[in-house]
Amino acid sequence: MIKKRILIIGSNGMLGQSLTTHFMFNKDVELMCASFENESFYDKVEYKKVDISSSKEVKILIKGFCPDAIINAAAYTNVDGCETEKELSWAINVTGVENIVKYGRTCDAHFIHISSDYIFDGKSGPYTEDEKPNPISHYGKEKLAAENVIKAGRIKHTVIRTNVLYGATQFGRPDFVKWVYNSLSEKKNIRIVKDQINNPTYIDDLSSAISKFIEFGKEGVYNIGGAETLSRIEFTYKIADYFNLDKSLITPIVTSDLNQPAPRPLNSGLINLKAETEVNYHPLTIDKTLFLMKQSLVKS
Numbered sequence: 001m002i003k004k005r006i007l008i009i010g011s012n013g014m015l016g017q018s019l020t021t022h023f024m025f026n027k028d029v030e031l032m033c034a035s036f037e038n039e040s041f042y043d044k045v046e047y048k049k050v051d052i053s054s055s056k057e058v059k060i061l062i063k064g065f066c067p068d069a070i071i072n073a074a075a076y077t078n079v080d081g082c083e084t085e086k087e088l089s090w091a092i093n094v095t096g097v098e099n100i101v102k103y104g105r106t107c108d109a110h111f112i113h114i115s116s117d118y119i120f121d122g123k124s125g126p127y128t129e130d131e132k133p134n135p136i137s138h139y140g141k142e143k144l145a146a147e148n149v150i151k152a153g154r155i156k157h158t159v160i161r162t163n164v165l166y167g168a169t170q171f172g173r174p175d176f177v178k179w180v181y182n183s184l185s186e187k188k189n190i191r192i193v194k195d196q197i198n199n200p201t202y203i204d205d206l207s208s209a210i211s212k213f214i215e216f217g218k219e220g221v222y223n224i225g226g227a228e229t230l231s232r233i234e235f236t237y238k239i240a241d242y243f244n245l246d247k248s249l250i251t252p253i254v255t256s257d258l259n260q261p262a263p264r265p266l267n268s269g270l271i272n273l274k275a276e277t278e279v280n281y282h283p284l285t286i287d288k289t290l291f292l293m294k295q296s297l298v299k300s
């Protein structure tokens, strides 16, 4: 059997780590990982350092491996940073995607790109795939511009929109669940917004969905969100309840209290119906994901 050649770009990021562990032991896959750091966090994978904003580096990476599928999990993800570092973030989030499209096309690769609910204004979520984007932050504008580059790029593609990623990662910054767990375990007070609504997405659910899009060759725009739509404070209370932590340490606030440079879509979230019917996507409940994360949280 000919192995499928899969290239993960951004393999050291939060989603990238989940994707790496998802594919690294699959005997039917020849895996290449690439990210911004000099080395992979994982010993047992083929790895190349790449800066996706460099056309030359992307050309060498893609032409050298000639993948059947490219998953782009690399991005400049600091939403507030995008407001002040517009050139740098555009170079990664838009020009970087242009570079991948350009050379991915020459290998006839299936391009899987991760987009965001931040392409919407958050006035009328949860959103289907067909609703009209109206980004309110620079990050959201870049994510939408990247989608448009891909759609116009004459490449086989799947654009996956997701929101609020969480899940256990071995390396890098803690995800939201770990941050809440650690803060409350250490008896620290935390302030959490009550006016941002979405359906947080478990990274291993997203990785499994990506695997199906590749396997079935499904193209188009798809929402991949979590099983439950709730406010950030409800999510936080769920984490506290599940791990029996002190909820009195949690103070509800509203987004405007934070004075962040980038506006956030408030009433957001993504409707999963298309992915449910077309690729049998069925995300786990939050409680089930917290059960799966328990071991990594308690030992850290």
Ligand SMILES: NC(=O)c1ccc[n+]([C@@H]2O[C@H](COP(=O)([O-])OP(=O)(O)OC[C@H]3O[C@@H](n4cnc5c(N)ncnc54)[C@H](OP(=O)(O)O)[C@@H]3O)[C@@H](O)[C@H]2O)c1
Residues within 6 Å of the ligand: 009, 010, 011, 012, 013, 014, 015, 016, 035, 036, 037, 050, 051, 052, 053, 072, 073, 074, 075, 076, 077, 092, 096, 114, 115, 116, 117, 162, 163, 164, 165, 166
């Ligand atoms: N996290 C969320 O809640 C969320 C929600 C919706 C959509 N998304 C989208 O999902 C995708 C994955 O997000 P994530 O949370 O896993 O992101 P992440 O943890 O920030 O990881 C992004 C990865 O991209 C790498 N990277 C940055 N600039 C690069 C460059 N020029 N060339 C190559 N690699 C570069 C980063 O390396 P460094 O760490 O060294 O910079 C990092 O390893 C992104 O497209 C993001 O926009 C995320």
